[in-house]
Amino acid sequence: MSTLNLTLLTDLYELTMMQGYYKSNCKEVVVFDAFYRNNPCNGGYAICAGLEQIIDYIKNLHFSEDDIEYLRSLQIFEEDFLDHLRDFHFTGDIYAIPEGSIIFPREPLLKVIAPIMEAQLIETAVLNILNHQSLIATKAARVCYAANGDGVMEFGLRRAQGPDSGVYGARAAVIGGCKGTSNVLTGKLFDVPVLGTHAHSWIMSFPDEYTAFKTYASLYPSACILLVDTYDTLKSGILNAIRVFTEMRNAGIPLTYYGIRMDSGDLAYLSKIARKMLDDAGFSDAVISASNDLDEYLIENLKSQGAKINSWGVGTNLITAKDNPAFGGVYKLAAIKSEDGTFLPKIKLSENTEKVTNPGNKTVYRIYDKATGKIRADYICLATETFDTGKDLVLFDPNEPWKKTRLTGGSYTMREMLVPVFKNGTCIYPSYTVMELQEICTKEKNTIWDENKRFVNPSKIYVDLSDKLYQMKQDLLREMSVV
Amino acid sequence: MSTLNLTLLTDLYELTMMQGYYKSNCKEVVVFDAFYRNNPCNGGYAICAGLEQIIDYIKNLHFSEDDIEYLRSLQIFEEDFLDHLRDFHFTGDIYAIPEGSIIFPREPLLKVIAPIMEAQLIETAVLNILNHQSLIATKAARVCYAANGDGVMEFGLRRAQGPDSGVYGARAAVIGGCKGTSNVLTGKLFDVPVLGTHAHSWIMSFPDEYTAFKTYASLYPSACILLVDTYDTLKSGILNAIRVFTEMRNAGIPLTYYGIRMDSGDLAYLSKIARKMLDDAGFSDAVISASNDLDEYLIENLKSQGAKINSWGVGTNLITAKDNPAFGGVYKLAAIKSEDGTFLPKIKLSENTEKVTNPGNKTVYRIYDKATGKIRADYICLATETFDTGKDLVLFDPNEPWKKTRLTGGSYTMREMLVPVFKNGTCIYPSYTVMELQEICTKEKNTIWDENKRFVNPSKIYVDLSDKLYQMKQDLLREMSVV
Numbered sequence: 007m008s009t010l011n012l013t014l015l016t017d018l019y020e021l022t023m024m025q026g027y028y029k030s031n032c033k034e035v036v037v038f039d040a041f042y043r044n045n046p047c048n049g050g051y052a053i054c055a056g057l058e059q060i061i062d063y064i065k066n067l068h069f070s071e072d073d074i075e076y077l078r079s080l081q082i083f084e085e086d087f088l089d090h091l092r093d094f095h096f097t098g099d100i101y102a103i104p105e106g107s108i109i110f111p112r113e114p115l116l117k118v119i120a121p122i123m124e125a126q127l128i129e130t131a132v133l134n135i136l137n138h139q140s141l142i143a144t145k146a147a148r149v150c151y152a153a154n155g156d157g158v159m160e161f162g163l164r165r166a167q168g169p170d171s172g173v174y175g176a177r178a179a180v181i182g183g184c185k186g187t188s189n190v191l192t193g194k195l196f197d198v199p200v201l202g203t204h205a206h207s208w209i210m211s212f213p214d215e216y217t218a219f220k221t222y223a224s225l226y227p228s229a230c231i232l233l234v235d236t237y238d239t240l241k242s243g244i245l246n247a248i249r250v251f252t253e254m255r256n257a258g259i260p261l262t263y264y265g266i267r268m269d270s271g272d273l274a275y276l277s278k279i280a281r282k283m284l285d286d287a288g289f290s291d292a293v294i295s296a297s298n299d300l301d302e303y304l305i306e307n308l309k310s311q312g313a314k315i316n317s318w319g320v321g322t323n324l325i326t327a328k329d330n331p332a333f334g335g336v337y338k339l340a341a342i343k344s345e346d347g348t349f350l351p352k353i354k355l356s357e358n359t360e361k362v363t364n365p366g367n368k369t370v371y372r373i374y375d376k377a378t379g380k381i382r383a384d385y386i387c388l389a390t391e392t393f394d395t396g397k398d399l400v401l402f403d404p405n406e407p408w409k410k411t412r413l414t415g416g417s418y419t420m421r422e423m424l425v426p427v428f429k430n431g432t433c434i435y436p437s438y439t440v441m442e443l444q445e446i447c448t449k450e451k452n453t454i455w456d457e458n459k460r461f462v463n464p465s466k467i468y469v470d471l472s473d474k475l476y477q478m479k480q481d482l483l484r485e486m487s488v489v
Numbered sequence: 490m491s492t493l494n495l496t497l498l499t500d501l502y503e504l505t506m507m508q509g510y511y512k513s514n515c516k517e518v519v520v521f522d523a524f525y526r527n528n529p530c531n532g533g534y535a536i537c538a539g540l541e542q543i544i545d546y547i548k549n550l551h552f553s554e555d556d557i558e559y560l561r562s563l564q565i566f567e568e569d570f571l572d573h574l575r576d577f578h579f580t581g582d583i584y585a586i587p588e589g590s591i592i593f594p595r596e597p598l599l600k601v602i603a604p605i606m607e608a609q610l611i612e613t614a615v616l617n618i619l620n621h622q623s624l625i626a627t628k629a630a631r632v633c634y635a636a637n638g639d640g641v642m643e644f645g646l647r648r649a650q651g652p653d654s655g656v657y658g659a660r661a662a663v664i665g666g667c668k669g670t671s672n673v674l675t676g677k678l679f680d681v682p683v684l685g686t687h688a689h690s691w692i693m694s695f696p697d698e699y700t701a702f703k704t705y706a707s708l709y710p711s712a713c714i715l716l717v718d719t720y721d722t723l724k725s726g727i728l729n730a731i732r733v734f735t736e737m738r739n740a741g742i743p744l745t746y747y748g749i750r751m752d753s754g755d756l757a758y759l760s761k762i763a764r765k766m767l768d769d770a771g772f773s774d775a776v777i778s779a780s781n782d783l784d785e786y787l788i789e790n791l792k793s794q795g796a797k798i799n800s801w802g803v804g805t806n807l808i809t810a811k812d813n814p815a816f817g818g819v820y821k822l823a824a825i826k827s828e829d830g831t832f833l834p835k836i837k838l839s840e841n842t843e844k845v846t847n848p849g850n851k852t853v854y855r856i857y858d859k860a861t862g863k864i865r866a867d868y869i870c871l872a873t874e875t876f877d878t879g880k881d882l883v884l885f886d887p888n889e890p891w892k893k894t895r896l897t898g899g900s901y902t903m904r905e906m907l908v909p910v911f912k913n914g915t916c917i918y919p920s921y922t923v924m925e926l927q928e929i930c931t932k933e934k935n936t937i938w939d940e941n942k943r944f945v946n947p948s949k950i951y952v953d954l955s956d957k958l959y960q961m962k963q964d965l966l967r968e969m970s971v972v
Binding site (some may be wrong): 207 | 495497498499500501502503504505506508509510512513515517519521556559560563565605609612613614616617618620621622624625644646647648649650651652653654655656657658671672673674676677683684685686687688689690691693694704705708709712719720721753754805809810811814815816817818820821822825835837838839840844969
């Protein structure tokens with residue numbers, strides 16, 4: 007919200023652990039994976055977003071004198087450690103799945119290989135940014151899927167969880183497929199389309215609805231969407247809108263982008279009547295735009311009922327991902343680099359099998375079916391493994407390893423999803439505009455089937471482990487089991 | 490997140506309407522009310538928060554050359570209007586219910602009296618800030634109520650909807666009653682306690698759990714909470730913790746604040762066993778701290794099952810208000826000042842009676858029962874009305890006006906809840922520290938009964954209208970009805 011250095015945007019325990027590592031002279035290089043466990047809203051996929059802001063955060067990571075002064079005031083940090091923080095910056099490597107990509111549960115979305123103090127400090131901010139933007143990009147993709155080609159506009163700023171939530175949420179929503187946002191600051195910061203017309207207060211500040219419409223139309227004739235539900239949609243609003251459109255037509259004013267917006271009432275019923283009234287008056291190209299607590303489920307439902315709406319304004323339910331407002335990404339230690347340069351795998355146990363982490367320095371391949379271009383499966387393996395796509399590949403479900411599938415050599419392609427972002431502390435990743443990311447995301451969404459996008463019980467894309475990784479995990483589980 | 494001027498943190502339609510008012514030479518002074526319609530989580534009250542940030546926003550409101558350049562690039566604003574924005578600042582009055590107060594649905598929380606262009610522009614940011622912080626403060630009050638005197642720590646930063654959501658969410662959580670936050674930046678910005686110990690990764694980065702505990706205890710002997718569930722809570726974690734505490738005791742290290750934290754498993758079951766194990770080893774003052782998807786319902790439930798937990802770490806469900814992630818505050822035109830200085834009331838109709846707005850330039854009185862100090866009702870009236878608490882006051886439900894209650898003169902007190910914050914564009918409201926706001930909030934929470942705080946079907950406190958306001962509303966409804 008103000009001039010903030012985000013270095014202290016972290017949990018205190020990251021700093022107490024850092025001091026612990028510092029005091030124990032622990033300078034090990036470690037591997038941390040950021041991943042998530044369940045798709046939002048019980049969906050079949052997610053969209054990752056936020057990498058650009060993570061890059062900015064990592065680039066700017068430093069403790070100001072002010073920060074150090076504050077930490078000193080807590081009386082838990084010693085002078086040598088505080089001194090050490092003065093020159094602190096990120097020196098490690100980061101790999102990530104590109105923004106706008108389709109992603110699946112349990113695969114690393116972002117991998118940090120860095121001295122343990124650095125890798126530990128960045129946990130909280132990395133998760134905060136990745137969780138938030140991936141959540142909203144995913145929700146937006148779902149809403150746009152329901153809208154089935156109609157334009158979806160994000161306009162939830164007033165209900166977002168704070169300014170950033172609105173600004174970066176709108177960014178993520180556009181990546182996920184929204185054609186624009188009402189949020190002017192997002193428009194300015196990220197060069198995305200900003201959209202909007204007027205509120206009920208505009209109508210109420212004039213002596214009557216007709217005068218309010220007339221005045222608006224004279225000011226914005228080329229983008230004239232009139233809000234018709236301030237007093238009574240059918241008996242007043244649409245009639246006044248038609249009157250104004252007719253006057254415009256009679257005056258020879260070109261009606262390029264014009265129509266009505268409804269923000270209350272039964273949108274299926276009202277839109278059908280509105281469509282007929284507009285058509286009968288000769289305004290068959292008038293847009294009917296709707297808002298009011300919309301989400302992907304309601305849009306799908308309204309469409310199935312034949313609602314005559316072709317533009318959707320989505321607020322609260324998108325910007326907060328209301329039915330599933332947390333993405334649940336976690337950041338787990340996966341390996342420690344030994345002196346000989348190899349990675350010693352680490353595992354976190356849990357009573358719940360699916361919560362046991364995948365150990366080791368890993369990467370993720372996406373396997374595409376050559377014939378359709380669609381995703382066949384994702385494949386997590388050790389970073390050192392190599393594959394020959396000319397040969398058969400046997401996939402198996404790591405939770406139910408008897409479930410196997412053989413991919414015939416030559417029938418599939420493999421793409422490494424984790425790409426280098428930072429190398430020895432230097433960013434080597436390009437910056438994309440948000441509209442470029444939206445385009446990337448559109449292509450990504452075409453790599454899965456409608457069956458994976460269905461809202462109810464969607465078909466799952468498997469994320470499998472390589473033989474080597476699976477064996478390593480089993481060996482560690484045996485070693486670690488406490489009896 | 491970065492050096493941002495928040496003036497453009499607004500919906501585009503606020504600016505298109507502003508230009509509309511400018512072009513129509515509309516300089517009317519208007520009254521807007523911000524209010525909400527339903528208590529979060531079907532509760533009996535809410536807590537308002539965010540006023541300090543709204544004040545900052547209003548004080549800093551200005552269009553930079555950069556902002557104007559951006560608006561020009563949109564090609565919908567004309568040069569005279571853009572020129573006008575150069576000198577734009579807020580010149581109006583703002584009244585608000587103080588931060589940390591108990592609030593109820595449909596009463597104005599914040600009232601703006603300003604030239605229409607100014608009042609319109611600030612709608613989005615005011616709602617964004619008020620909605621977010623009031624939501625989290627309310628959720629925190631609920632969680633703390635369930636914890637029934639135990640300390641509650643906010644630690645949801647990694648799951649918050651972006652950096653601000655974490656930073657200002659933690660601020661609101663402390664106002665609502667949390668004893669501290671894990672969020673270091675919130676600690677620095679608002680001087681609130683920051684708390685935390687270590688993560689599973691700390692344990693996993695050592696050869697074994699005992700060494701990890703031992704190292705931690707030697708670094709932080711005076712605040713030594715050990716995380717016991719990395720491998721196996723009962724068979725490993727608690728045993729190692731007891732071993733380390735015993736060594737500390739034997740070495741004469743004072744055990745001031747120490748104990749364990751559990752982050753998985755059945756917390757009721759595990760905490761009872763843990764309590765017994767710690768007690769048996771002579772550590773009956775060891776803290777048992779718990780986390781893992783906690784919220785007010787689970788905490789209440791664990792307590793009712795006799796869980797031996799006395800410190801609660803609450804993350805995702807608090808910082809996102811997961812079961813109710815939007816507050817739903819709205820901002821509605823209520824009156825327009827006429828040339829003679831009186832206020833012409835305005836009303837927005839709706840098919841839903843409860844959604845019809847309350848017209849006029851209003852204020853809110855809180856009526857306390859003199860004998861108990863508890864709130865009897867809130868009372869919305871015209872700003873010009875005066876009352877004599879020596880006389881009887883008849884209250885009635887505005888939706889069911891036949892439901893009446895008579896308060897005997899002398900048995901009640903009245904307090905005006907809306908207090909002046911800005912006068913002619915100048916802030917006249919003091920700044921409170923977050924810990925002062927927490928204290929205010931604690932007192933406020935004591936003005937309602939347990940029956941109002943119950944999570945299931947809480948008893949409602951009425952928000953009534955004065956006779957004059959009720960009549961004004963009925964008159965307007967009659968005038969406006971479209972037949």
